Amino acid sequence: MMRLLLMVMRSRFSHLLQAVSFDIRVAMSVRVQTEDFDAGFEINQLRKARRDVGAVVSFVGQVRDINDGNEISQLTLEHYPGMTEKSLHAIITRAKERWNIMDVLIIHRVGTLQPCDQIVMVAVSGGHRGEAFAACEFVMDYLKTEAPFWKKEVTQSGERWVEDKASDDDARERWNKTVK
């Protein structure tokens, strides 16, 4: 009886369940925002989302008070609304094709930030740690070289745009050499 009732409820309200879970998933996977985030909360969300999750690997990047020998007092991040989100989704899709992982979350802040502010978070859940570790690093390496974000720093001698680094390109390229 209970079982039947559950089944009826499921079929009657399935459209609601689907709508809700879809929204949560879309909202959770890629977020570009000015607001700060709670990394601990996000990790717990990913961990508790499925009972077959065995590992969550996460990365948090923060604003440093020094870059290329100059003291940094402020950082402004610009992005390309629409393309940025698409690019991050595409990176997640590539990671999911390559590794047996479950969920990927990317949060990237834009706007004006101060030293010690969080900039970016990537978290990957999976059955085991190995693939989650690799996927997390892969997502960060592609994010740094393909996602349209630009940093401008305020130093003691004025404002300057941050230059791209060859080491970031090298970090991305190693994923094309690794035989998996």
Place this chain on the structure above:
Amino acid sequence: MKIKLFYFARLKETLKYSTEDLELAEADGPWTILKLKAYLAKRGDVWGQMLMGKLKVRAAINHELVNDDASIADGDEVAFFPPVTGG
């Protein structure tokens, strides 16, 4: 044909343009990213320096990163920006 152009970061700041609607003569086509850059560079020194100079410029058509030889179609959204530095 009509396209929508966007500029970001250093390009936006230096060119003092963030977005514009542009009419390109079909007769001058086919239009590619390189051809569009050369066309815009004629607007003046700073345009030439920003788009055809030593600075690395990336381009996107309809939110996809593309190379200089990518062709542009009517209604496309084209963007120019420096190499990305997020994360």
